[in-house]
Amino acid sequence: MTVNAPTFPTLADLCPDSPAADLRVVYEHGGATVAELITATGTSRAKVEDKLRRAGTRMRPPGRRPTHSVRGRLSPAATTQPCAVSAPSPIVLRHVFARRIRELRVQAGLTQSQAARRAEVAYSTLSRVENPQTPLIGVSLLGKLCQLYDASSSVRGELFALWQDSDLPPWWEHQNLRVSAEDERTALGVRADAQRVHGWAEALVPELLRTADYTRVIADAMGVEPQMAVAVCSAAQRRARQRGVEQRYVVDETVIRRPVGGPQVMADQISVLRGLAAQGRLRVLAWESGHYPLDSAFELCSVPGLDTVLYHPRARTIHTGGAFGHHDVFIRLWGQAEEESATLALLDDAHTRLSATTTATLRLPGRPGLDRPGGA
Numbered sequence: 001m002t003v004n005a006p007t008f009p010t011l012a013d014l015c016p017d018s019p020a021a022d023l024r025v026v027y028e029h030g031g032a033t034v035a036e037l038i039t040a041t042g043t044s045r046a047k048v049e050d051k052l053r054r055a056g057t058r059m060r061p062p063g064r065r066p067t068h069s070v071r072g073r074l075s076p077a078a079t080t081q082p083c084a085v086s087a088p089s090p091i092v093l094r095h096v097f098a099r100r101i102r103e104l105r106v107q108a109g110l111t112q113s114q115a116a117r118r119a120e121v122a123y124s125t126l127s128r129v130e131n132p133q134t135p136l137i138g139v140s141l142l143g144k145l146c147q148l149y150d151a152s153s154s155v156r157g158e159l160f161a162l163w164q165d166s167d168l169p170p171w172w173e174h175q176n177l178r179v180s181a182e183d184e185r186t187a188l189g190v191r192a193d194a195q196r197v198h199g200w201a202e203a204l205v206p207e208l209l210r211t212a213d214y215t216r217v218i219a220d221a222m223g224v225e226p227q228m229a230v231a232v233c234s235a236a237q238r239r240a241r242q243r244g245v246e247q248r249y250v251v252d253e254t255v256i257r258r259p260v261g262g263p264q265v266m267a268d269q270i271s272v273l274r275g276l277a278a279q280g281r282l283r284v285l286a287w288e289s290g291h292y293p294l295d296s297a298f299e300l301c302s303v304p305g306l307d308t309v310l311y312h313p314r315a316r317t318i319h320t321g322g323a324f325g326h327h328d329v330f331i332r333l334w335g336q337a338e339e340e341s342a343t344l345a346l347l348d349d350a351h352t353r354l355s356a357t358t359t360a361t362l363r364l365p366g367r368p369g370l371d372r373p374g375g376a
Contacts, residue, residue, distance in 0.1 A: 014040040020051035027057060028167075029139075056169035058135070088304065091189025093166035095320060096305040098132040100159060104149040105130075119144050133182065136167050171239065177232050183316045190309055190318050192236045194301035196246040198330050201255055201297045205269060207313065208237055208247065209276065214269045217261035249276070250333040253287045256350040263354040270354070274347045283337035284346045291336045295329050 011032055014022065018041060026032045032040070037048045052059065088096075105115050116126035121141065128134040129145070142163055146156045170189055172179060179185045191197065191208070199206050205214060212230045219229035240247070256273065259266045276282040285291060299311040310319040310326060338346060 011036055011040040016042050020055035023048065023051050024055035024057045027052060056173045089189040089193050090166045090168045090170050091186055092193045092303060092305065093162050094136070095132040095190065097136075097159065097162040097166050098130050099306070099320075100155075100162065101145065102130040104145070104151055104155070108149045110149075115145075115148065119148050133186065136163060139163070172232060172235055175231075175235055177235055178228055179232060181316075183318075186318050187311060187316050188232065188236060190303060190306070190320075191299065191301050191311055192239045193243070194240075194245055194303050194309070195243075196302040197240075197248070197299055199247075199249045199297070199299035200251075200293070200295065200330060200333055201249065201313075202252045202293075202295075203254060203258075203297065204260070204313075205251070205255055205273070206249055206297070206299065207233060208240055209249065209272060209282075211265070211269045211272055213261055213265045217265060247276075247281055248334070249282045250285055250330070250337045251282065252285050252292075253346065256284060256347060257353075259354060267351055267354050270347055270351045274344060274351075277340060277343045277347060280340055282343065283334060283339070284343045285333060285337045286342070286346060289336055289338075291333075293329060293333060295326065298326055298329075300324065300326055300330060 010030060011026060014026060014037065023037055023041070026040075027034070027037060034045065034048055034052075037052075038045055041048060105112070108115075110118070112126050112130070113123055116123045119126065119141070125137075125141075129137050129141070139160075142159065146159065151159065170179075170185065171192075172188065179188055197208065204218065207215075210218070210233060212234060215230045215233045216226040219226040251273070256270055260269070273282055277284075297313045299313070301309040301311060303309050306320050308320075308324060308327075310324045311317070312319075337343070
């Protein structure tokens with residue numbers, strides 16, 4: 001079986017004006033070192049390293065080559081085009097790629113151990129192939145697995161497209177935004193691509209609903225750079241709006257009573273929540289209802305290609321591919337929460353009481369309901 005793999009630019013294709021994306025491809029996939037890029041482009045180390053950083057390159061120790069290198073030429077358009085709002089993010093594509101590879105193995109009737117032996121690779125290598133959190137595999141191993149799993153030409157084309165596009169910079173890097181932690185990148189990439197988000201919050205306003213000032217206060221309390229946190233959160237909210245994400249949330253009354261950042265910050269935040277409540281997209285679970293679920297904050301995200309994804313804000317973790325009981329929890333919470341008119345009344349009351357609040361306190365998630373600023 002012949003596998004036609006995508007091709008990449010080589011050192012010989014580079015020149016002083018080569019785009020940053022081409023340098024990244026030659027460095028990451030072609031196996032070139034920074035020194036070789038300097039020689040090929042005829043430019044300084046500072047200029048080469050600056051281009052690599054701007055392209056979101058995964059840098060290696062000086063002189064070290066990647067485990068997998070690829071020869072050939074990759075279409076420049078595939079490496080430089082921005083992530084369109086309607087297109088899935090590379091983070092999501094990496095999850096879809098890992099799922100498709102796993103599905104092919106299962107369809108072939110092979111365990112990971114059996115597939116590893118037949119592909120003549122270590123079991124740990126095969127396991128990493130199906131883990132979207134690890135670096136992408138080399139194209140040669142992908143071709144070998146396609147042959148082993150007897151993938152059709154159309155499936156091979158789909159996998160190579162996923163493999164290629166999932167290694168592009170995510171959408172926020174096209175906006176010069178920085179998200180360093182891997183779990184943060186995964187959570188942001190997956191959730192901002194959802195078609196529907198249903199969430200429960202017991203302590204803090206959900207991230208996709210926060211105002212800039214509210215986000216800044218939380219970021220500062222958690223030791224995160226506030227300016228970048230606000231920029232990233234605003235970009236995620238903008239992407240969700242542009243994609244027309246259907247959002248529905250239930251928040252505990254504690255969320256609207258806790259004066260995060262002070263009266264003015266919280267008043268602005270409640271105004272946003274009130275707008276959502278007026279659209280039937282948000283309900284408050286009142287203290288007087290007597291209901292308090294054991295579940296901490298969560299979001300159920302319906303993501304094309306991944307079905308339902310479960311996100312836990314506290315742990316910043318994403319879970320895919322499961323039948324989550326949180327569906328039933330959310331339905332129950334929605335039914336127990338106050339309907340539109342009562343929710344609006346609670347929000348208006350919280351807004352009014354803020355005018356009498358003279359102190360600004362922030363308590364990060366603990367046992368909600370024990371502290372009730374402004375009275376019950």
